[in-house]
Each structure stands twice: as C-alpha cells, then as structure tokens.
Amino acid sequence: MDESISTHNRRSRRSHVLMAASIESDGNTASVKLRNLSTEGALVEGDDLPIVGSKVMFRKNELKARGEIAWITGRRAGIAFEAMLDPDAVLRHVPTPRPRAKLDFRRPRIKSSDLSQGERKIAEDWIFGKPIQSIED
Numbered sequence: 404m405d406e407s408i409s410t411h412n413r414r415s416r417r418s419h420v421l422m423a424a425s426i427e428s429d430g431n432t433a434s435v436k437l438r439n440l441s442t443e444g445a446l447v448e449g450d451d452l453p454i455v456g457s458k459v460m461f462r463k464n465e466l467k468a469r470g471e472i473a474w475i476t477g478r479r480a481g482i483a484f485e486a487m488l489d490p491d492a493v494l495r496h497v498p499t500p501r502p503r504a505k506l507d508f509r510r511p512r513i514k515s516s517d518l519s520q521g522e523r524k525i526a527e528d529w530i531f532g533k534p535i536q537s538i539e540d
Contacts, residue, residue, distance in 0.1 A: 424463040426482070428453040428472075437463060442488045444470065444481060452480045 424437040426447060435449035445461055445468075453459060453472050461468045461482055470484040518526065 422463065424461065426453070427460040427462070428457050438479070442484075444473070444483045446479060446481055448479045450478065452478070 420437055420440060422437045424435050424445075424447065426433050426435055426449075431453075433449055433451055433453075435447040435452075438446040438448055440446075440463075447461075452475055455472050455475055457472045459470055459472060459482060461470055461484070466488075468484045468486075468488055470482040473481040473483040475481075
C-alpha cells in the first residue's frame, strides 16, 4: 500500500503521531514506532517486522488490539485491526497539539503618558506640522 494515497479514500480518520509501541507475533515482540493510528488500523515502523498476513497483537500502553499485517514497504507496515477500536480509546493515545504562538505584527502603541514633556512637544510638532525646534529652545 502506498502511503501517498489520498486521505479521502480512508474509511476512518487517522491521527498522525510518533510514539513507541510494540507488536507481538508468534511469541516474538518487536518494538516499533507508531506513525499513525485510527479506529481500524495503524501504521508502524521498525526492524524485523512480521510478514504480510501475520496475526499480531498491537500494544500501546494499555491499548491492545489484535490485527493482521496488511502490507509492508521497507521498514513500514500497515496493521488492520480485527475489530474497530473505540474512538475515545484511540484519542487517549494521541497527544494534544501544542498551542502555537499567536503572531502579532502590529506596531507597538506609544502612550502619551510614557513620553516626557519634551518628547511630547516633538511628537505634537511632527504630527501637526509645526517646525521642529531644537530642544534647547
């Protein structure tokens, strides 16, 4: 299965993550990186993955799901779960996104209370078009 297939062909929403998980097959346990997770399956990455068609037990913390290796490409494999997972159980394992900093491109406001009397006079002269006088005047 090509990972570039558009998401509109998916039956369920996938949550993109990068977390540690494990899969068990024929008594062997392999540590894998969980790349994405949905109610129907998972994309994992790791070494020495079971062959296509192997029955596996997927584990991520307390989440356990029986499934089958649906495809393998390089170090990545797709696991199709035997039964759909509860969406709330899936979301518990998806970290909440970090809040992004709100960018503010406005110029800082100058408060007249922050200006000295001389600075205020210069600002008023500049705004209202009076000629600038030297500070000594």
